[in-house]
Amino acid sequence: MTDNQRINLMANLWPKACRAQGWNSGDRAKRMEVLSAAVGRPLASASQLNNTTDYDAVKRHLGFLADNLAATVETIKPEQGRARRLRATIREQLRCLNVYLTNDAERLLTSSPTKADKYLAEIIRDKFKHASRAQPLTLDDLTDESDIGTTRAGVTYPKPSQLEQVMMALARAIQAKRKAAGDTIHDMKLKAGVYCDCKACCRVRAVVVHVQHGTNPLPPGAVANPQPEEMPDPENEPF
Numbered sequence: 001m002t003d004n005q006r007i008n009l010m011a012n013l014w015p016k017a018c019r020a021q022g023w024n025s026g027d028r029a030k031r032m033e034v035l036s037a038a039v040g041r042p043l044a045s046a047s048q049l050n051n052t053t054d055y056d057a058v059k060r061h062l063g064f065l066a067d068n069l070a071a072t073v074e075t076i077k078p079e080q081g082r083a084r085r086l087r088a089t090i091r092e093q094l095r096c097l098n099v100y101l102t103n104d105a106e107r108l109l110t111s112s113p114t115k116a117d118k119y120l121a122e123i124i125r126d127k128f129k130h131a132s133r134a135q136p137l138t139l140d141d142l143t144d145e146s147d148i149g150t151t152r153a154g155v156t157y158p159k160p161s162q163l164e165q166v167m168m169a170l171a172r173a174i175q176a177k178r179k180a181a182g183d184t185i186h187d188m189k190l191k192a193g194v195y196c197d198c199k200a201c202c203r204v205r206a207v208v209v210h211v212q213h214g215t216n217p218l219p220p221g222a223v224a225n226p227q228p229e230e231m232p233d234p235e236n237e238p239f
């Protein structure tokens, strides 16, 4: 799980489910029993949950237990969990793309990636012809439904969904612009203010969590001082 997911689980989802079910939210054994049931395998610790399918399953299950309609809708339509994740990824892509369509001052003036949004609208118009200028499709209209295509040789294959097509087109545009600017992925993500999962950023976040818990962040034998070029600027860390 990501730190945000863990915090949401422990501070929000689990206590709500406990309130609804009359459980003690401090009962760790109960928590492991419920989380294990949610993912369908025995867990020794919540840290064994992965940040995609497991987290979605836990969220649905706890939402069901808390009788939260918004969360349980995905129990009926599981594909919505994936579509929502793809849209979240695309929104991060737009913030990254915006770095190369604007200057620093423009980005300070507004938090919404306006120029990247226009770029996205062009991609959508381009790819999905039925999206007219009068009635453009938005990110929320695009689906993750995959059609089955057939090659000339008669072999069937899953075609990328609308959301996947847009994500791939944006990824190509971003990569070209990032390379032309001489930025690393880390540089770009810091400028865009999106979560960076490079080694240096993960290490900084891990140290922060350990400091909060009063534990030793460094495994035995670890080098206490990372190489200077790997050290991110803590002032610019997006957490």
Ligand SMILES: [Zn+2]
Binding pocket: 186, 196, 197, 198, 199, 200, 201, 202, 232
């Ligand atoms: Zn980074």
